[in-house]
Amino acid sequence: MSEKRKYRQFTPEQKTEVVLAGLRGDRSVRDVCREYEISETLYYSWRDKLLEGGKAALASSNARTPEHVEVVELKKKVAALERSLGRKTYELEIAGALSRDWT
Structure with a gap:
């Protein structure tokens, strides 16, 4: 029997924290990944x-997505x-008025 692998779930805030830690430059990306126990591929x-989200948020308002x-x-x-x-509503009102006058 194989066991079902359970993956950890990270919140958007946690992901942002990890990425910013790597972008700060005071430590290597490898060290950040070891600390948070994630792969470098996942970090990148x-x-x-x-x-990409930052680019979209900073794009000019004239950008046509x-x-x-x-x-x-x-x-x-x-x-x-x-x-x-x-x-059509106006036409129906006119027709109704005309039909009332006609009878």
């Missing part, structure tokens, strides 16, 4: 994710549908 993976483009397109579509609904 966390570091890359942290730096795919999500931003999608939100803008959806807002345009909602506005067009609202205008269309408004026109």
